[in-house]
Amino acid sequence: MTLSLEIEKANYFATAAKENWISFVSFLMFLLAWELICYFEIIGPYQLVPPSEVIVGFFEKLRDVNPDGALLQHHAVASLALALTGFVAAVVIGVPLGLFMGWYPKVNLMVRPLFDAIRPIPPIAWIPIAILWLGIGMVAKAFIIFLAAFVPCVINSYTGIRLTNPVLIRVAEIYGASNFETFRKIGVPSAIPMVFTGMKLSLNAAWTTLVAAELLAASEGLGFMIQQGRRLARPDVIIVGMLAIGFLGALMSWILTQVEARFASSRRLS
Amino acid sequence: MSTFIKKYSKWLAPIGSFAAFLLLWQVASLNVSADFLPSPLMVWDELVRLSQTPVGGTSLLGHVGYSLRRVMIAFILAVAFGLPLGLLMGWNRVCDKIVSPIFELLRPIPPIAWIPIAILWLGVAEGSKIFICFVGAFVIMVLNSYTGMRYVDPLLIDAARSFGANPRQQFFNVAVPACLPSIFAGVQNALSMAWMCVLAAEMVGAREGVGFIIIQGMDLNKSSMILVGMILIGIVGSLLAALLRGAERALCPWRSEMV
């Protein structure tokens, strides 16, 4: 009866909830240290600004287009729009492709050559050729983001369906189900948890690649904003931009987790 | 014939798929103008040319050497700091409570978003590039070793305790070996992340490295140079990954049958 051992371990970390004050204190210490480093100018004002100035900078950026020529919200919307288009396209194409590749060996043989060639090359390495092919506009960036998000979707859907419990496949076969019916009724549902993992990874990849693309060639977006912040030695703009990128990335992942939880609870995926 | 296939089938599939890819590329390059998509042969000639004449003052191999040096320094530092921190956070509740708030603040920021501030702090030279690769690899190393430690089977810890093992023995003799598989997964992911970050850093501002080559190709509008760079990046990346998989199989023999 492993019940007792799991409970002991869970209690070990759960009862620690009342020790959250340690986290609170350590976070305060971190901010304090940061404030003091700037106060005593251990790192110069042109390289680092204290948290207080970052907060001020954040509210300013919501109203002031300087120095990069657009409000924070505008950059954020531009980045989100671009990342999500690439991400959604990758999911819509990548997930079904991964599922079919995992289930039907013939499909796998057909797609494998192209896929294995793309995979080892990091998405960021595609930026130059994409810009050469599609110019520095939105299309090139969307293509790069699509590529970045596409690979994890395919890999995880492929792995997910190949890890289907063989006993359940036999359950369908014994009742005389066709291969496609077994794919639809057993393969796909059991792959769903891994598909969601893949979507989270590809969302992360899309968001990372977006920043890279905006650093290199963009006229708007959070990546462009922090690059301008560097060119104009405005560490407050850079840090605000970085925190915004981090926050939005985390927010999108959190939303995806909620969708998965609701989806799984309705289908009780263990 | 069938025994031949069975014996070499492990190699046949990758070779077959590579040959099919080359064919696909050749056909595609025929009906598209060369400066958009050069044929495999043109890229091969470019590779030969580049390996003789230096680009921006450094030979092709020199560029790869620069990139690898940056990746390796950052990777080793990330493992040296990230691995112990991750294991400790997973094992000790207090340490987890102290570090995780700061870690959770920095974790969602993609390593590439650190490039501007890194250049501001450490200039365009080696320092900022190594720092960016370090950030990327470090976060992944901490995460994988932390998760590995938290998912160690409590039964193994209790087995050790039943023999009177003290906490130090439980940690070193049982917990760490038990999460070796996730540590190796972390090491492999950290290296591939470092490899990606060095590209980004070099593309934003560098005079050497594979990232520089593909940006140079873009600036000179020479697609064949870009493709040479991309193929190099793909090959070196895969070699690094294969190297680590070999190391894992050597260091964890018990896993070889299971894997």
Added chain:
Amino acid sequence: MTADNKSAYKAKREVKVSVKNLTKKYGDLLVLDNINFDIYKGELLCIVGPTGCGKTTFLNCLSRFIPITEGTIDVDGVPADPHIHNIAFVFQEVSAIPWLTVEDNIRFGLRIKRLPEDEIEKRVERMLDIVGLTKYRTYYPQQLSASMEQRVVIARNFAINPDLLLMDEPYGQLDVKLRYYLEDELMRIWKELGSTVAFITHNIEEAVYLAERILILSPKPSTIKEEVIVDLPHPRQFDDPKFVALRDYVTESIKWW
């Protein structure tokens, strides 16, 4: 075990499944060696063999999951085929589909068989009642105990009114007291629905407790070593001398430990 009680047993029964010189080789490793036997309509046949006698391979051949090297398997005189015949299989591992409720699990096989909806609903209600899970119809498998989950699987398999129900040691991991209870329940369902059941197990006492007839497999390469008729009324007592004699007889034939 005399010859006459075998012929008397077989005289009044109709053959449902007949297996003729079934042989299975993996490469040149012989696993099943020329197995011949029949299963009679509405019979509860138990097949028992020593550990490692190729029981799983035998089952996979019988259920057509893997091709057989030689020999034939006929159901009602026609070569067995899951697409034509109603073959059902209760696996050793619990095989309730995790993302389907109890009632949808039972509907699963019926839907694949493309039965009309009203017939499906009728059978689902009946099976829920027989296994006593009507109260739990909207539960998911993880919310049930292991024994209840196994009963969902049994209900799902009996629901399609199988020509042949194969059961691979379904109660192997359960509490002993629980196993007696579920074995009695299986007997009840089997009598009520009159299905043909082939129950395969390593547990000799379980085989003697359930079976009308027992086939004993030899060690690898396995063949039918012996056939034993169990002419005791159900439910049987494990301390009844005749039961104990039969159990000792079968144990001696298999004993390797």
Added chain:
Amino acid sequence: MSEDREVKIACKGISKTFHVPGQKKLLHVLNSVSLEVYKNEFLVILGPGQSGKTVLLNCIAGLIEPTQGSILINNKPITGPGPDRGMVFQRYALFPWKTVVQNVAFGLTIRGVPLKERMEVAQHYIDLVGLNGFEKSYPAELSGGMKQRVGIARAYASDPDILLMDEPFGALDAQTRYAMEKELRLIWEKEKRTVCFVTNNIEEAIYLGDRVVIMSALPGRIKTEHNITIPVPRAYTHPDFLTLRKQISEDTDLVL
């Protein structure tokens, strides 16, 4: 017969309640269990699946702290796990990265016994459980029965006074289980220790136990006790064996 025998383990009013994480309700698993185990006695604790018998065993092992009550070994209260009690687990709990001989010698490694001596002791117990020839194998390469032999050898090798066995044969098929029961009884006759053996299988309890203690369903408490006087080696279909089995079968609860 039990007055003059030395008491090895004494459990006094052991209760255990778990806070189930995520739910507010408390789970009462043990309800003031008192039990004495005599020196070199093969005691079997029999109970249905969910009866807290494993938690009781873990309390004796010191891996779980009881909410109330105390446990004395050689009349001294225990403070936690210790090498005087060796444990065999249902799910084996072997170290996958160690070979068979390294697993068996684990207890001695923990105590810092020099290598040469460790290997000799480990080899003795590997021969005792019939695993010679498998010293260099990894757990992943062994069958269920062989894995449990490693578990038994490992527990014996650290020379404990007490062996605590948590449904060790629960995952084996019926025939391998008979083989392991016979094997364990032979090993125990050769190297006597005080044994606490937990199981839900009635035949196994009667075949192995000098005394069988029966626990109720959750919250577990001691219902009754039977002394097994059938001469060893015991036959599962012996009339006395069967009558005792019928009696005990009535005492155990059915948990659906």
